[in-house]
Amino acid sequence: MRAYNFNAGPAAIPLEVLERAQKELVNFNNTGMSVMELSHRSKDYEDVHNRANALLRELLGIPDSYEVLFLQGGASLQFSMIPMNFLKENETAHYILTGSWSEKALKEAKALGETRIIASSKDSNYSHIPTDYSLDGIEDGAYLHITSNNTIYGTQWQDYPTSPIPLIADMSSDILCKEIDVEKFSMIYAGAQKNLGPSGVTVVIAKKDFLARAQSNVPTILKYSTHADNKSLYNTPPTFAIYMLSLVLEWAKAQGGIKAIQKNNEEKAGYIYAAIDDSEGFYKAHATQDSRSLMNITFTLPNEELTKKFLAEAKERHFIGLAGHRSVGGCRASTYNAVPKEACMALAEFMNEFRNQNK
Template sequence: MNRAYNFNAGPSALPFSVLERAQQELLDFQHTGMSVMELSHRSKEYDAVHNNAKQLLKELMNIPDTYDILFLQGGASLQFSMVPMNLLANDQIGNYVLTGAWSEKALKEAKKVGKTHVAASSKEANYTYIPSVHDIQLSEHAAYLHITSNNTIFGTQWHEFPNLPVDLIADMSSDILSREINVEQFALIYAGAQKNLGPSGVTVVIIRNDLLERIPENLPTMLDYRTHSTSNSLYNTPPTFAIYMLSLVLEWVKEQGGVKAIEKRNIEKASVIYDAIDESDGFYSPHAEKGSRSFMNVTFTLPSDEITKKFLAEAKERGFVGLAGHRSVGGCRASIYNAVPYEACEALAQFMKEFRKQFA
């Protein structure tokens, strides 16, 4: 079997050993005579899967007991609405830092709920950098400060988080579990699973417990964080297979040596591709400024659209998948999430060097 070099931005690569285990258990999960997809979400067998996923995430990210972990649906896009609905009171202002398309969408949804303020932005430079934490200007009566920790489209990432007198909320969909963070620096973290945590279908929300006390009454039941907190994310049928896959991915992360080991490997993976860019004498031009470069999404352009098309066509023949850049940046993008092996990044860097020699 020939496995592709999968650089898709999401849904993205999953660990091969996780796929093999899911395949082995697909028809008969733990001698139940059923697939995990067929189990009742009220069964003791599924309950063990559900709680194991929570416990592993808590262990790997060092999440204190003062936080709750929720498994929701709707992706990060639904969280763009749920965050202000739950946490933006009438007399407060939601503060947002704009660093790309997803933070723009989060702001757009918040505006439908209440008052907002752009605390910092790099839009004027087509999001080539992350604003300095010193340039963030909070409004009066700030309810929270919302950031997007990694920007898949533009290839930028926060390397220092704001430490301001306001609750910090982060969309970590594309870099959760890729590096060590201090969870206590955040009031709420949310992440769609389909980059580093598992397949699409489940969204993880890590929420500080005291935030639940400020949620307004009369929210729609399914859009109220308290509904899911008090029911252990089992108020309605959860995405059971996606949570099962999440638990397998978390076990894999633990087997790799935990988040610290994953972070070290991610830096090595990114470095081999960035080196190919930096050593190309301008043939490959990075979109992101050096201090804001993402370790998850490497974005770069080539000298012309014609050469870019040739690069992508030849890359496809070599087994590289998902390298086309987003239309707002153009060029190419290599998404190198946790499950993308170092060997794939090394092979891409080598291909980039060979292609440059041919067309420079």
């Protein structure tokens, strides 16, 4: 039996994708080799690479005025690459803090230039997305950086800022989960290991004219232009991770695209949030109602003893990855695209049963 995988990342991958990869593992496209063995300069791999690019553009509606890059180093490397390329002397990079990952992004930018915190919800242990901030006076800034979804705290931006300067978003944990207007952003970046496939590749979507503004005094491998000019083939890319990305994107298209995926995600999260909201306080959501994430549902139980009991019984029923992060405690269910609706329904049913037996 397959586990009910609610891990926060690396996370669930569609079963159909895993089965296809298994089938093709030792003989991809009749080459007599695994895709892991192909030269990244070969026609067979080039087709995989280009297919992943084309599918991502189709699914997200990415215009031709944007580059799509496949990079390495995870989103964490982007925390440094962005200020290296775009934070010039006498400019300020602006950040809105909504969790640990935005804090880490800010830390890297601070090491490279001037930064400013526009807003933060840290004083409430990041239980909500800030709304009481002003973007007046930042017109000369280098960029505004946000983290669209916060895995640890279970919060998600519902409406993105309308920024007078380039808007950059770390969408590692919610890319492809709902419709977005790509043109609202100068750059979007995302590690693959939540909704796009296995860890190992990071997707960057960036306006070409924004990339043209980058500084020149950056090491070659850390220049976005290096990867854009070489179609993400400047050095050996993570070929197997990109192959898996292409399969996940094919799967997403077969589900009906972003609209269908968003509808499914709303239903999935709805089952679990209903179990929380209808529990008469037995379960308490960490995120405020207006900031709740579709991807990471965080909640606590009345005490530590019950929490341990809940997690132990959940594991016996093959629910995996439900322990909350130490920053919040309690529990967390990550309901990424590949988590089946049946898993979310089963979890909600178990939550109701556990409450009735332990209230």
